[in-house]
Amino acid sequence: MREEELEIAIKVVIVGNGGVGKSSMIQRYCKGIYTKDYKKTIGVDFLERQIEIDGEDVRIMLWDTAGQEEFDAITKAYYRGAQACVLTFSTTDRMSFEAIKDWKMKVENECGEIPTVVVQNKIDLMDQAVVSPEEAETLSRNLGCRLIRTSVKEDVNVASVFRYLATKCHQIMTQSYNTIVPTGQPAISAFSPTFTKSNGTIILRPAKKSSKKKAVLKKCRIV
Numbered sequence: 001m002r003e004e005e006l007e008i009a010i011k012v013v014i015v016g017n018g019g020v021g022k023s024s025m026i027q028r029y030c031k032g033i034y035t036k037d038y039k040k041t042i043g044v045d046f047l048e049r050q051i052e053i054d055g056e057d058v059r060i061m062l063w064d065t066a067g068q069e070e071f072d073a074i075t076k077a078y079y080r081g082a083q084a085c086v087l088t089f090s091t092t093d094r095m096s097f098e099a100i101k102d103w104k105m106k107v108e109n110e111c112g113e114i115p116t117v118v119v120q121n122k123i124d125l126m127d128q129a130v131v132s133p134e135e136a137e138t139l140s141r142n143l144g145c146r147l148i149r150t151s152v153k154e155d156v157n158v159a160s161v162f163r164y165l166a167t168k169c170h171q172i173m174t175q176s177y178n179t180i181v182p183t184g185q186p187a188i189s190a191f192s193p194t195f196t197k198s199n200g201t202i203i204l205r206p207a208k209k210s211s212k213k214k215a216v217l218k219k220c221r222i223v
């Protein structure tokens with residue numbers, strides 16, 4: 001099998017307090033739509049989008065997790081296997097900014113260190129900001145993450161968030177592919193779940209047999 005037949009799939013988890021705009025961000029990126037109604041996410045939800053990186057198709061699976069603490073026990077399980085993370089806070093919600101460190105810890109506890117970005121959303125409301133630009137920059141620097149400022153409402157920088165993370169994961173994957181498989185024989189994982197949504201519930205099913213094998217990047221290596 002040739003290298004170009006591998007399909008790359010990246011699982012990204014979007015976390016942050018309730019109401020910061022996680023669901024809106026995913027909807028904007030995957031469906032190109034924005035609604036101003038707030039519908040609290042119950043548990044988890046997921047959407048996907050395919051983009052091209054260095055001439056290769058990369059499927060990005062975006063996992064939307066509930067921001068409300070009451071759902072913590074459910075959402076934690078869905079962090080597992082994530083290869084990248086978006087830590088989101090809102091320009092107009094101080095508590096969501098202060099919670100970023102905790103969100104990072106929660107994801108790290110399940111996934112270890114993965115490419116992560118801090119997103120300051122709702123920059124269209126800068127006149128109501130409760131976090132200074134310096135504070136946001138200092139926090140991101142201390143966490144070792146890039147800071148990206150977005151407005152999902154105005155569609156500012158949303159695509160950059162996911163392109164940045166997908167590029168990072170792709171780089172890691174390409175490096176490990178070249179390191180792990182010096183003979184040119186690709187190591188392919190048997191793990192390749194498909195996801196079915198029914199009445200808001202996500203059901204994990206075993207992979208369907210496909211002639212096109214899939215490589216799933218996990219913790220910086222092909223498994």
Ligand SMILES: Nc1nc2c(ncn2[C@@H]2O[C@H](COP(=O)(O)OP(=O)(O)OP(=O)(O)O)[C@@H](O)[C@H]2O)c(=O)[nH]1
Pocket residue numbers: 016017018019020021022023024025035036037038039040041042065066067068121122123124125150151152153154
């Ligand atoms: N002004 C403004 N409002 C936004 C923006 N992004 C999202 N919103 C609004 O913020 C509210 C909450 O957005 P959601 O996407 O539901 O928030 P969430 O983080 O998914 O919330 P949970 O499901 O409770 O975790 C909605 O009314 C959105 O329309 C933005 O960039 N600017």
